[in-house]
Amino acid sequence: MRQYKAEIIAVGTELLLGQISNTNAQWLSQQLASYGINVYNHVVVGDNLKRVEETFALAESRSDIIIVTGGLGPTDDDLTREAFQSISELEIIEHPDSMGKIKHFFEKRKSVMTPNNRKQARVFKGSEVLENKVGMAPGMILTHNKSTWAFLPGVPREMKQLATDDVFPHLQKLTGNKDIIKSTVLKFIGIGESKLEHELKDIIKAQSNPTIAPLAQNDGVVIRLTAKDTSMEKADSLLEQTKQQILHRVGTFFYGVDDQTLEGQVITLLKQQNKQIAAAESLTGGLFMSKLISVEGASEVCSGGIVCYDTTVKENVLGVSKNTIQSKGTVSEECAVEMAVNVRKQLNSAIGISFTGVAGPGEVEGHPAGTVFIAISNHTGENLVEKFIFQGNRNTIRHRTVLKGLEILYKYLK
């Protein structure tokens, strides 16, 4: 089978100044690898017509597939179209659908479209125009001197949508690669990367299809399985076998696959059990409930909560007893439990969860930053409360607290 050489070009002086990082090249490389396409070069070039032209000419001389990100925007230093025109002599025309979309965007916002926005609707005559569903400038695919070119916006969200919807399917057709590559991600919480890797050491070593790649992430550890076979069913079956082998060892810490999130799984369990939840949040300041509400359909099971950052709010609005606050303090098991019980009752919910502690930088009531109590209360009157010491700065501590709350709640519901 023919081997296609791919090259990724990012256009933008902000990259050469180090103001932003070329995350587009990394993401595109990962995706292309999963389609069996080899990337031979990443190149970054600034917003300078001559240098972009030279970069394009070199790419065309050595690569079969060239993906260009950036330089399609409205401003004068967006030069991708001009540079490619000067090496290809292709005609640039206005794309009516894209122009309509841009006009509509400004009309809807009742704001004036400045003339430079018109630039974004210009495309190469004869190119396949790719609809930008999350922004304004459309993408393009075209063939020139035997190379396939894809032009995509530099904004990662827009680039990813266009690459996924249009570019990868196009390239798959082009390369005729019939091997199906399928990946799945297994997600774990409550276990570290090195421990997970240790538990699975022999399996990881013995395994080549699917490949097994553990990766630490901000919200836990994931394992990416990637299988290659001649049909979707066969690849799926390879993935499933290895998944079961892994879960047999570390299934206790497993919570979901692929796009599933811990907050999503919590919402699913709450729906299955038909339970409403309410949260009383001190140091997390609303972040926990906000995370649950980020899930579509959360309204069925999320009542809301009380953000009781100030002590007087704990007492006057949430009704934590003066006695508890004075004798035990706001950073205590007792306060956490009263918060969970009271928010559950006030909001008439099946479950109450509470967060109190010290986000820092300073200490509170003699407790160092990172001291956190999380409590859960249910309608039977049974309460659960745990103390944690988290490391990190103010916002790391707040995020770890929310993540731990989701973990506890997930296990509690399961």
Place this chain on the structure above:
Amino acid sequence: MRQYKAEIIAVGTELLLGQISNTNAQWLSQQLASYGINVYNHVVVGDNLKRVEETFALAESRSDIIIVTGGLGPTDDDLTREAFQSISELEIIEHPDSMGKIKHFFEKRKSVMTPNNRKQARVFKGSEVLENKVGMAPGMILTHNKSTWAFLPGVPREMKQLATDDVFPHLQKLTGNKDIIKSTVLKFIGIGESKLEHELKDIIKAQSNPTIAPLAQNDGVVIRLTAKDTSMEKADSLLEQTKQQILHRVGTFFYGVDDQTLEGQVITLLKQQNKQIAAAESLTGGLFMSKLISVEGASEVCSGGIVCYDTTVKENVLGVSKNTIQSKGTVSEECAVEMAVNVRKQLNSAIGISFTGVAGPGEVEGHPAGTVFIAISNHTGENLVEKFIFQGNRNTIRHRTVLKGLEILYKYLK
């Protein structure tokens, strides 16, 4: 003064597979910019002898300063030395000090040095050998065909140490650049990138010191000013002049510089005015208050809030009148105002702010996703309420709502 063209080359197939991101190029670019050295290209090439040779040859043909990261390690696919030797015909010798260090490293750990580790001590004869204080492979600086080459390990920690201790001082001597480079970032909210650029078009065009670079970000638009002069005072004065010129045109939308955040500026204003704030949040689910509380010292001015996601919570806990909910609905000006007033009173705060609307995906009470009302209430009884239509998916709408809330509040306090 002579302008030096710099190029940064990363060698490593792992970058082309997207397994890691080329953070080295970003960091080196930032640093070089501050030394007044312009970077014209970033290039990534895999561990393939011929392609690394080609990349090096191209770099030497177009760049005065070439920094290479990676490919100096012990394994067979570390090919940087071999590739450069083949274009330069320089002799490679073993560096005794580096070899001694490597041996010492293994002796200290009582582990056996595999033969391939010897490879790391090899350097080009006549090069300046740079001591790696945090790892094994030394770096090198040399001049070849009028270009200055620096070879550095790919491990970021090692690369940064060698660049800081040896490469940048060397380059500063080379370029004879005594100029101080200073940057500042001006931050704006409530104005788009193209509108901002349109307003400042003539200033941007006429200006070369400081340079003016607008950039759209998730939370607004920023302008980076970069000035070059013979003293810090002179550079500061250039920045200040241009800043004033810009603020004269678009100062209404300006909220801060450099590391300042919109939430931080809101907290600062609240402290100055000695005002406590409370929030009633429906679709934002606690995200707004959480954003304020993310600021250090927020406890002085943030009371907390009520997350009234469920209608019964709006009515029973927050005390929005049944009449309002039945006749106007929860997604209405009237409901937003009652929410702001009631949360301010219940939490005994100077200011109440509220968010109600439709995060989507479905519509609510006949309002499409993205319909949002934000209200502010103060102790004088004056209320402010605005309606917005935001685009995007559920969480984009929620984030835009929070950002708009910060914007309104900032203007309100200012």
